[in-house]
Amino acid sequence: MVALVAAIPMSAQAETGYDAWLRYAPLPPTVLTRVGSVPRSVTLLGDSPVLRSARDEIVRGLGSMHASTIATGTSLPRTSTILLGTLDRVRPVVPAAPAAAELAPDGFWLGTATARGQAVLVVAGRNERGVLYGAFALLQRIALGEDVSRLNERQEPAAPIRWVNHWDNLDGTIERGYAGRSIFFENGRVQEDLSRVRDYGRLLASVGVNGLTVNNVNANALVITDGFIPQLARIADVLRPWGVSLSVSIDFSSPRRIGGLDTFDPLDARVAAFWKDRVDALYRAIPDLGGIVLKADSEGRLGPSAYNRTHADAANVIARALAPHGGVIFYRGFVYDNLMDWRDPKNDRARAAYDNFHPLDGKFDANAVVQIKHGPIDFQVREPASPLFGALRNTNQAIELQITQEYLGQQRHVCFLVPMWKAVLDFDMQATSTSPGTPVRDLVSGRTFNRPVGGFVGVSNVGRDTNWLGHDLAMANLYGFGRLAWNPTTSARTIATDWTTLTFGHDPQVVETVTSILLDSWPAYERYTGPLGAGTLTDIIRVHYGPGIESSERNGWGQWHRANGQGIGMDRTIATGTGFTAQYIPLVGAQYESTASTPDELLLFFHHVPYTHVLHSGKTVIQHIYDSHYQGAQEAADFVKRWRRLDRLIDRQRYASVLARLEYQAGHAVVWRDAINNWFLWLSDIADANGLAGRFPGRIEAESMARERYANTPVVPWETASAGQAMTCEPGETCSARHRYQGPAGTFDVAVQFFDENDGASRFTLFTGDRVIESWVADGEFGSPSPNGHTSTRHTVRGVRLSPDDELRVQVTTDGMESGALDYIEITASP
Ligand code: GCV
Numbered sequence: 001m002v003a004l005v006a007a008i009p010m011s012a013q014a015e016t017g018y019d020a021w022l023r024y025a026p027l028p029p030t031v032l033t034r035v036g037s038v039p040r041s042v043t044l045l046g047d048s049p050v051l052r053s054a055r056d057e058i059v060r061g062l063g064s065m066h067a068s069t070i071a072t073g074t075s076l077p078r079t080s081t082i083l084l085g086t087l088d089r090v091r092p093v094v095p096a097a098p099a100a101a102e103l104a105p106d107g108f109w110l111g112t113a114t115a116r117g118q119a120v121l122v123v124a125g126r127n128e129r130g131v132l133y134g135a136f137a138l139l140q141r142i143a144l145g146e147d148v149s150r151l152n153e154r155q156e157p158a159a160p161i162r163w164v165n166h167w168d169n170l171d172g173t174i175e176r177g178y179a180g181r182s183i184f185f186e187n188g189r190v191q192e193d194l195s196r197v198r199d200y201g202r203l204l205a206s207v208g209v210n211g212l213t214v215n216n217v218n219a220n221a222l223v224i225t226d227g228f229i230p231q232l233a234r235i236a237d238v239l240r241p242w243g244v245s246l247s248v249s250i251d252f253s254s255p256r257r258i259g260g261l262d263t264f265d266p267l268d269a270r271v272a273a274f275w276k277d278r279v280d281a282l283y284r285a286i287p288d289l290g291g292i293v294l295k296a297d298s299e300g301r302l303g304p305s306a307y308n309r310t311h312a313d314a315a316n317v318i319a320r321a322l323a324p325h326g327g328v329i330f331y332r333g334f335v336y337d338n339l340m341d342w343r344d345p346k347n348d349r350a351r352a353a354y355d356n357f358h359p360l361d362g363k364f365d366a367n368a369v370v371q372i373k374h375g376p377i378d379f380q381v382r383e384p385a386s387p388l389f390g391a392l393r394n395t396n397q398a399i400e401l402q403i404t405q406e407y408l409g410q411q412r413h414v415c416f417l418v419p420m421w422k423a424v425l426d427f428d429m430q431a432t433s434t435s436p437g438t439p440v441r442d443l444v445s446g447r448t449f450n451r452p453v454g455g456f457v458g459v460s461n462v463g464r465d466t467n468w469l470g471h472d473l474a475m476a477n478l479y480g481f482g483r484l485a486w487n488p489t490t491s492a493r494t495i496a497t498d499w500t501t502l503t504f505g506h507d508p509q510v511v512e513t514v515t516s517i518l519l520d521s522w523p524a525y526e527r528y529t530g531p532l533g534a535g536t537l538t539d540i541i542r543v544h545y546g547p548g549i550e551s552s553e554r555n556g557w558g559q560w561h562r563a564n565g566q567g568i569g570m571d572r573t574i575a576t577g578t579g580f581t582a583q584y585i586p587l588v589g590a591q592y593e594s595t596a597s598t599p600d601e602l603l604l605f606f607h608h609v610p611y612t613h614v615l616h617s618g619k620t621v622i623q624h625i626y627d628s629h630y631q632g633a634q635e636a637a638d639f640v641k642r643w644r645r646l647d648r649l650i651d652r653q654r655y656a657s658v659l660a661r662l663e664y665q666a667g668h669a670v671v672w673r674d675a676i677n678n679w680f681l682w683l684s685d686i687a688d689a690n691g692l693a694g695r696f697p698g699r700i701e702a703e704s705m706a707r708e709r710y711a712n713t714p715v716v717p718w719e720t721a722s723a724g725q726a727m728t729c730e731p732g733e734t735c736s737a738r739h740r741y742q743g744p745a746g747t748f749d750v751a752v753q754f755f756d757e758n759d760g761a762s763r764f765t766l767f768t769g770d771r772v773i774e775s776w777v778a779d780g781e782f783g784s785p786s787p788n789g790h791t792s793t794r795h796t797v798r799g800v801r802l803s804p805d806d807e808l809r810v811q812v813t814t815d816g817m818e819s820g821a822l823d824y825i826e827i828t829a830s831p
Pocket of ligand 1: 334
């Protein structure tokens with residue numbers, strides 16, 4: 001049977017970013033020539049929701065890229081066709097196809113062959129998911145302009161676990177989400193309209209992600225009640241056609257909270273019965289549930305320590321309930337004591353994961369997985385690989401990577417994370433003496449120690465923003481996570497180039513520019529935030545966004561950098577420090593034990609050194625801190641220039657929205673630069689040899705301007721405002737600050753540095769004399785109602801003509817409780 005199906009047209013919203021890398025834009029003729037001839041019909045052997053997704057995707061993708069109609073059928077036609085099916089079904093028709101057993105689950109074969117005298121392009125999977133992944137792979141090749149006229153290629157995933165986690169709360173908020181509210185929940189319920197979830201499942205499937213944990217690891221116990229499970233089942237139903245299985249995060253104290261028991265002791269038989277009952281109920285509603293994720297004994301979450309039981313006891317009581325259903329429990333390795341005594345120089349949060357889990361190696365059931373954050377602290381801009389990866393030989397493990405940019409610019413800054421993840425995945429833990437080494441990627445996939453299950457988990461936190469992650473360029477991280485989970489040896493450049501081409505098209509200038517911005521972005525972010533392994537130097541207590549250098553000191557959270565008047569860094573050596581280096585295999589630990597063999601980028605993670613310590617680069621630590629902040633901020637400014645050259649080569653909407661974010665980033669990079677450099681100038685009392693740090697020609701402090709109704713306010717922490725002060729305005733007032741220009745006549749850029757608090761949307765206006773030059777509204781949401789490093793924002797008015805004696809005036813009309821705070825203006829020659 002052959003039916004003609006019209007190609008589904010590209011979404012009317014195609015360039016809002018909603019379609020992400022699955023735009024299937026019509027291909028230019030030169031690209032079509034490279035691709036070669038592709039059959040215009042699809043033949044599907046077999047039938048199931050996943051197989052139909054594969055077929056429909058080819059109809060949609062091919063039809064759109066080739067601007068043609070694609071026929072579908074269920075038996076071989078008399079013309080060439082794309083043949084889709086599992087290997088078991090395909091092989092009798094195409095004997096050249098590999099046997100199913102030759103491929104790992106979810107693997108696929110793409111081949112060109114002859115079947116019953118007709119040329120066929122075969123997409124055959126080891127299982128149904130494999131067919132779907134093969135269909136996406138074929139479409140991606142075509143979209144990238146690769147020749148598909150001769151194919152014989154097997155692909156299989158590096159690991160069975162390729163999951164995303166979501167930190168969504170049932171009320172619709174997302175912990176560490178930066179792109180709007182939850183696509184899953186609202187007001188304590190699963191949303192009625194799950195079309196966003198369906199489309200998200202498609203995006204995940206396109207990069208081989210096969211599991212999704214839907215709720216926050218700081219879990220609400222209600223999620224596994226009889227009232228809620230049917231709602232979860234609706235989400236599972238929507239994801240199922242994309243081969244994505246649902247899983248849930250649970251509260252370990254649930255037996256007491258919702259089970260009517262007076263205990264949650266994992267060794268109590270009643271508790272075991274509770275978990276069996278709940279898990280059985282979940283599987284009755286969701287037969288293909290992936291499993292359960294558990295955060296226990298961490299950041300206030302209750303856990304087995306309440307009963308003096310181990311993490312293995314806790315994991316196993318749930319693992320045993322899951323085992324008959326084939327489910328898996330992910331027990332989070334992110335366990336540490338946030339009430340630690342900071343005065344004890346031997347205390348060290350970095351030690352916690354290993355200290356907690358290494359002694360339990362071999363005590364976890366076969367369907368339990370320890371989920372380990374990539375570094376020993378918490379998603380900082382630079383951390384060494386967690387030593388726990390090398391220490392679990394008889395326990396399954398998975399690596400947790402964070403796609404949502406919690407400490408890395410919260411999707412207001414571009415920061416392509418694939419190179420950072422690869423630095424960890426490629427790191428050789430030397431866990432065995434065998435050659436060619438044991439990179440983290442092989443440890444987590446289970447390959448090194450032959451573990452039955454393991455892999456990759458990405459904390460995604462997409463939201464209701466149309467483009468999913470808020471920043472169009474941030475989607476490269478979601479895409480990159482999937483690509484690496486499938487094949488962690490793929491290079492960062494390949495991933496960046498492929499993503500750019502799929503997302504923005506084939507123009508070589510666009511591909512080269514966007515790829516290079518992506519690849520340069522993590523190093524730039526590291527330079528203007530926290531270089532040399534000192535941590536991100538952000539406010540670690542609350543928002544995790546702008547500079548807040550001292551927030552990590554003198555409290556139990558343990559992200560200490562230990563900077564004082566003489567030096568900086570955490571001494572984690574065996575000889576004189578916390579002994580953390582002993583958690584690595586001796587060969588690896590030895591490298592970190594001495595400053596001579598520690599790479600510069602991790603020096604302050606492992607050592608406390610004087611500011612005058614000379615790096616391998618030949619610079620002193622303090623000069624490196626100053627220089628790198630200037631370099632990083634300059635690089636952020638250059639991203640804007642590079643992006644501007646793409647004007648008219650990219651659709652208006654995405655061009656403008658990325659430009660706005662890059663401009664904001666460039667301004668905020670200056671906030672970072674100045675906060676950190678001023679703080680270290682003050683603390684070290686060592687001048688910048690280049691004379692840049694602490695000197696700001698062209699800057700006019702608001703407190704030195706003539707003012708109406710604006711009042712002086714000290715800013716906390718002081719280093720996040722120029723000269724430590726800002727001018728604030730009372731709610732409901734209009735305030736202004738004036739400056740009489742005395743320089744030469746010319747055209748200038750006037751940067752207005754103000755504080756965009758989250759408790760109002762005040763209007764700022766820049767005047768020369770009585771003439772309005774520009775007006776804008778401070779309506780950003782930077783997580784704070786105060787003037788500080790999160791809210792400090794730069795608005796640059798370009799091309800302002802000024803003559804001596806002209807008056808520049810900044811006026812604010814406040815809104816809500818916002819203070820309309822002004823820091824300074826800065827006048828620089830227009831380029
Ligand atoms: C979901 C960090 C984040 C928390 C997060 C926690 C975790 O501490 O700031 O928001 O909680 O990690 O991974 O459990």
